[in-house]
Amino acid sequence: MKHNSYFDGKVQSLGFERHGRKQTVGVIDPGEYHFNTDAPERMIVVAGELLAKIGTSGAWLHYPAGTSFEIPGTSGFDVKAVLPSAYVCEFL
Amino acid sequence: MKHNSYFDGKVQSLGFERHGRKQTVGVIDPGEYHFNTDAPERMIVVAGELLAKIGTSGAWLHYPAGTSFEIPGTSGFDVKAVLPSAYVCEFL
Numbered sequence: 001m002k003h004n005s006y007f008d009g010k011v012q013s014l015g016f017e018r019h020g021r022k023q024t025v026g027v028i029d030p031g032e033y034h035f036n037t038d039a040p041e042r043m044i045v046v047a048g049e050l051l052a053k054i055g056t057s058g059a060w061l062h063y064p065a066g067t068s069f070e071i072p073g074t075s076g077f078d079v080k081a082v083l084p085s086a087y088v089c090e091f092l
Numbered sequence: 093m094k095h096n097s098y099f100d101g102k103v104q105s106l107g108f109e110r111h112g113r114k115q116t117v118g119v120i121d122p123g124e125y126h127f128n129t130d131a132p133e134r135m136i137v138v139a140g141e142l143l144a145k146i147g148t149s150g151a152w153l154h155y156p157a158g159t160s161f162e163i164p165g166t167s168g169f170d171v172k173a174v175l176p177s178a179y180v181c182e183f184l
Contacts, residue, residue: 014119016176025178027106084108086117
């Protein structure tokens with residue numbers, strides 16, 4: 001298991017692997033962050049709510065706990081949390 | 093946000109707070125572990141599957157992703173993972 005810390009510890013995650021597929025669980029503290037993707041990713045919100053802006057759409061969309069969004073590979077996305085929120089990220 | 097590590101890093105979690113209530117997200121590597129509770133807790137499995145033995149029932153019950161179990165305060169529980177599995181823990 002690998003502990004990752006980004007943006008001065010405001011985004012942290014724990015990486016693990018199931019059946020050869022990588023996943024992380026993490027927490028996003030209040031703020032706005034940009035992440036680049038290598039592989040495509042599915043972000044599943046498991047506590048709280050995230051806002052995400054994916055690709056060139058320019059729109060912030062709300063993803064409350066229980067919902068998910070996908071990000072194409074070799075791209076990036078902006079993500080924002082108002083209160084600390086938790087996610088599972090599956091690398092596709 | 094607080095990074096916690098237990099059992100030589102085989103169980104790790106990230107603690108956060110929402111609306112004054114404490115939560116953690118964590119990963120449990122393969123193995124069997126015992127945790128004591130102070131406050132009552134709700135464990136929500138968000139990836140994989142956990143087995144839990146709560147109280148004096150003596151039975152291991154299966155909790156696949158999407159299900160949850162609760163543990164009384166001032167007690168403890170045994171938890172087991174066959175593959176790395178992730179959870180959200182709410183302190184009640």
